[in-house]
Amino acid sequence: MKHTQLAAAILAAGLASQVGAAPFAECPTQAFLVQGSASTTFGVNLATGSYEDLPEDKIPKTIIEGDGKANAVGYNFHDDHIYGWSYAHNSIFKMGDDFIAQPIPRSSLVNNNLLQTGFYIGDVSVNENAYYIYRGGNAHGLFRIGLDPEADDYLVVSRIISGSTLNYAIFDFAFHPDNGSLYSVDRNGRLIRIDGSDGSSQVLGNVGQSGTFGAVYFDVHGNLYISRNSDGYIFRIAVDDPNPVAEFFAFGPASGNNDGARCAKADILPSSQDELPDFGDAPDSYGTSIENNGARHEKNEGMKLGELGSNDGVQLITGAATGEGSLVQVDAQGGGALNGWVDWDHNGTFDNDEQVITDEPMDDGINRLVIDVPEDATPGDTWGRFRYSSQEGIGPNGGVSDGEVEDYAITVTESGVGVITYPGEGSFVSLAYEDNWPHQGDYDMNDVVVSFQTRKYVDASSNAVRYVMSGKLLAVGASYHSGFAVQLDGVATNNIDEDRVYLKVNGEVTTAEPLEQNAPTDDAVLIISNDLWEEVTADPGCSYFRTEDGCDSEQEFRFELSVSLVNGVPVADAPADVLNPFIFATPGAFHGPGLSVEGQVHPGRTLEIHLKNKPVSAQFNTSFFGLADDNSDPDNNLTFLTDNNMPWALELPIVWAHPKETEDVMEAYTGFRPFVESLGINNKTWYLFQNSVNNRVIQND
Amino acid sequence: MNVYRMFVYLFFAAILSACGGTSETSPADDNPAGSDSSISDNTPEPEPEPVIKSTADLKTTAEFELKSTETLELDLSIAGLPEQRAYLYVCHLETNETLDRGRCLVKTPILDGAYSGTFNVGNDVEGLGLEVWSYVPNAEPVQHFWSRSEDTMNWTVSL
Numbered sequence: 001m002k003h004t005q006l007a008a009a010i011l012a013a014g015l016a017s018q019v020g021a022a023p024f025a026e027c028p029t030q031a032f033l034v035q036g037s038a039s040t041t042f043g044v045n046l047a048t049g050s051y052e053d054l055p056e057d058k059i060p061k062t063i064i065e066g067d068g069k070a071n072a073v074g075y076n077f078h079d080d081h082i083y084g085w086s087y088a089h090n091s092i093f094k095m096g097d098d099f100i101a102q103p104i105p106r107s108s109l110v111n112n113n114l115l116q117t118g119f120y121i122g123d124v125s126v127n128e129n130a131y132y133i134y135r136g137g138n139a140h141g142l143f144r145i146g147l148d149p150e151a152d153d154y155l156v157v158s159r160i161i162s163g164s165t166l167n168y169a170i171f172d173f174a175f176h177p178d179n180g181s182l183y184s185v186d187r188n189g190r191l192i193r194i195d196g197s198d199g200s201s202q203v204l205g206n207v208g209q210s211g212t213f214g215a216v217y218f219d220v221h222g223n224l225y226i227s228r229n230s231d232g233y234i235f236r237i238a239v240d241d242p243n244p245v246a247e248f249f250a251f252g253p254a255s256g257n258n259d260g261a262r263c264a265k266a267d268i269l270p271s272s273q274d275e276l277p278d279f280g281d282a283p284d285s286y287g288t289s290i291e292n293n294g295a296r297h298e299k300n301e302g303m304k305l306g307e308l309g310s311n312d313g314v315q316l317i318t319g320a321a322t323g324e325g326s327l328v329q330v331d332a333q334g335g336g337a338l339n340g341w342v343d344w345d346h347n348g349t350f351d352n353d354e355q356v357i358t359d360e361p362m363d364d365g366i367n368r369l370v371i372d373v374p375e376d377a378t379p380g381d382t383w384g385r386f387r388y389s390s391q392e393g394i395g396p397n398g399g400v401s402d403g404e405v406e407d408y409a410i411t412v413t414e415s416g417v418g419v420i421t422y423p424g425e426g427s428f429v430s431l432a433y434e435d436n437w438p439h440q441g442d443y444d445m446n447d448v449v450v451s452f453q454t455r456k457y458v459d460a461s462s463n464a465v466r467y468v469m470s471g472k473l474l475a476v477g478a479s480y481h482s483g484f485a486v487q488l489d490g491v492a493t494n495n496i497d498e499d500r501v502y503l504k505v506n507g508e509v510t511t512a513e514p515l516e517q518n519a520p521t522d523d524a525v526l527i528i529s530n531d532l533w534e535e536v537t538a539d540p541g542c543s544y545f546r547t548e549d550g551c552d553s554e555q556e557f558r559f560e561l562s563v564s565l566v567n568g569v570p571v572a573d574a575p576a577d578v579l580n581p582f583i584f585a586t587p588g589a590f591h592g593p594g595l596s597v598e599g600q601v602h603p604g605r606t607l608e609i610h611l612k613n614k615p616v617s618a619q620f621n622t623s624f625f626g627l628a629d630d631n632s633d634p635d636n637n638l639t640f641l642t643d644n645n646m647p648w649a650l651e652l653p654i655v656w657a658h659p660k661e662t663e664d665v666m667e668a669y670t671g672f673r674p675f676v677e678s679l680g681i682n683n684k685t686w687y688l689f690q691n692s693v694n695n696r697v698i699q700n701d
Numbered sequence: 702m703n704v705y706r707m708f709v710y711l712f713f714a715a716i717l718s719a720c721g722g723t724s725e726t727s728p729a730d731d732n733p734a735g736s737d738s739s740i741s742d743n744t745p746e747p748e749p750e751p752v753i754k755s756t757a758d759l760k761t762t763a764e765f766e767l768k769s770t771e772t773l774e775l776d777l778s779i780a781g782l783p784e785q786r787a788y789l790y791v792c793h794l795e796t797n798e799t800l801d802r803g804r805c806l807v808k809t810p811i812l813d814g815a816y817s818g819t820f821n822v823g824n825d826v827e828g829l830g831l832e833v834w835s836y837v838p839n840a841e842p843v844q845h846f847w848s849r850s851e852d853t854m855n856w857t858v859s860l
Contacts, residue, residue: 418809
């Protein structure tokens with residue numbers, strides 16, 4: 001190092017020590033936008049485009065003494081300060097969390113003669129503690145200035161490449177968080193990568209958007225965000241994609257004379273739950289998560305649907321029947337506009353032609369409007385999305401700075417069809433089985449426990465035309481392997497529209513064919529699982545699934561089975577309420593002694609266990625009736641009862657807290673005995689959790 | 702009696718004892734009611750209460766299915782709706798007089814304000830509500846509520 005350089009560095013080190021503003025909080029999520037001829041700083045939430053003046057409560061807000069202009073800002077990951085170019089001082093500055101720029105005198109910069117003036121493109125490297133500024137044209141170029149006070153090159157200016165060689169119409173650039181390169185998008189939409197070490201560059205492709213992108217930023221995942229000055233639109237680009245595209249991401253602030261800085265090592269969302277934007281709830285194929293550019297809104301009490309954060313602001317009052325109008329009620333506050341989409345064709349996305357409400361202004365309070373359900377809408381379960389904001393023209397995805405998004409599961413029906421849900425939407429009964437039949441079990445009623453709900457669709461002629469059964473496996477407290485199925489009593493197998501039967505497990509449609517291939521006139525049986533032990537396993541240290549202390553497994557087996565009928569069945573004759581669910585012995589698996597059938601070692605599908613007095617299926621081996629402890633009298637419709645008339649299965653009208661392993665239900669619920677002995681007159685709500693001996697039961701959600 | 706036979710004998714004796722079973726030569730058979738040998742002041746011993754050690758010992762009737770639900774019959778008739786078509790909700794309650802439309806038992810279009818149906822409701826359900834909406838945006842819905850404590854299981858609505 002030359003003596004003059006050394007002297008300048010010593011002087012600069014002294015200056016730097018006087019630059020006393022505290023650093024920013026370590027690598028903040030927020031982006032910083034500096035703009036205006038008397039520059040002020042804004043904090044920008046790139047996820048939603050919301051922004052605020054910084055500092056909020058300090059006057060003056062201008063960052064340069066004398067209201068000067070600043071530009072070419074970059075966030076220094078190494079010291080958590082922002083660096084930039086001050087036009088008034090014709091030099092660089094350093095800014096801490098007071099948002100007052102502290103100029104570093106031009107005279108302190110070693111080789112400052114290399115620098116002309118008017119820089120508006122800059123960033124600080126992530127891989128090295130150095131500031132890079134650029135301006136195109138013969139008199140300028142790409143420059144590096146060392147920022148590490150301990151390094152020999154501290155405040156030493158070096159020109160990487162001439163501005164005539166590296167000459168792009170760009171307005172900001174940003175360092176990638178990992179690969180050491182600079183990226184930008186020029187006014188024609190070309191994505192440019194610049195190697196900071198030698199200034200070589202390449203055009204990676206056209207991202208499909210043009211304009212002045214005056215502020216560009218990276219996130220920790222290597223996504224580049226570009227903000228267009230004219231309209232404030234923020235686009236996201238996956239720079240490693242072979243065909244990079246600028247995806248609309250959020251509505252940000254329109255601006256001019258601007259530049260952006262952001263810690264490239266920060267995620268795009270804050271880590272605090274309280275600060276997260278409002279997101280939707282639909283499956284991610286609709287764009288729900290940040291990764292899929294999900295719909296999101298900066299939370300704002302003044303602009304909301306119903307209660308902020310609750311899915312309660314929009315209701316399709318009169319259902320959604322094909323070819324009919326649907327009355328929609330909206331509870332809104334804030335004077336914004338509503339947009340809505342429904343996935344009528346069930347393809348998992350909200351298509352442009354599926355927008356049902358467009359920038360509809362809302363009064364504060366209750367609003368009602370009618371949307372048209374297309375004639376060709378596909379009947380069944382689908383999703384709708386409603387977005388409310390002061391921002392008009394929004395789509396089903398991307399961020400906005402206020403309001404709320406609410407996603408709803410919507411059931412589209414044929415015209416005139418109603419839905420009867422047992423025990424009610426959002427509610428479930430529980431089915432609790434002892435699996436030892438025909439031998440009496442220990443009555444802990446947890447060998448198989450399932451939550452269960454049924455929906456029956458009834459057409460305008462009062463015929464049941466479709467059933468949907470859904471639920472979740474709550475416990476398996478036995479080593480026997482059992483399956484789970486439902487019989488539609490009185491509905492013939494050949495009256496099931498086999499092509500329209502589907503079974504979803506954990507939200508995904510399976511390839512299973514649930515309709516059992518029985519004789520055409522046999523009552524239809526739908527198999528949900530042939531072996532519940534194939535659906536879940538005992539957690540380490542547990543003998544069973546969710547029947548022991550410390551065994552509250554994270555595993556799930558959720559199911560939804562949809563069954564449409566070829567010919568509707570008059571409601572009076574159609575299966576109702578809980579239908580006829582049962583467990584059966586898994587084929588090929590041991591299910592107790594003395595139950596071999598016609599040379600088969602194990603009973604398999606021929607052994608069923610139903611709720612008391614429910615009929616069996618055609619597959620059942622009636623010779624099992626009367627064995628061991630069973631006292632069934634099927635000729636008189638009395639089935640699955642003991643000599644004392646006690647059952648092997650119970651239906652509880654709630655999601656039940658089932659007894660732990662070997663805890664007799666009578667001991668776990670002291671009201672059970674008087675309920676039974678009084679034939680249901682006393683202790684009618686014995687099954688509620690508050691009536692349990694709570695160290696003897698396992699609670700369920 | 703060898704040791705094995707003695708073991709078998711004791712085993713079955715123990716089982717009979719545990720099951721509370723009786724032999725054909727029980728004292729009751731020895732002293733049939735009305736016989737001369739009866740002693741007038743010797744009142745019969747009350748039958749011992751059955752020992753209930755587990756659910757297996759409980760007794761009930763063959764017909765009682767241990768259901769914890771009751772059947773509610775709804776008969777609805779509303780006159781003077783703005784249109785022939787309307788839409789009916791029968792739902793659980795959020796509060797005493799607010800329907801929770803996310804927890805409905807019935808959502809169905811109806812004609813001429815009429816509907817009949819039966820529902821099994823859990824014993825813990827204290828009340829339900831219904832709303833009838835016309836398809837006219839500004840018309841207010843007709844509401845009615847059922848309370849287990851105040852009403853029977855026949856829910857008749859005639860307005």
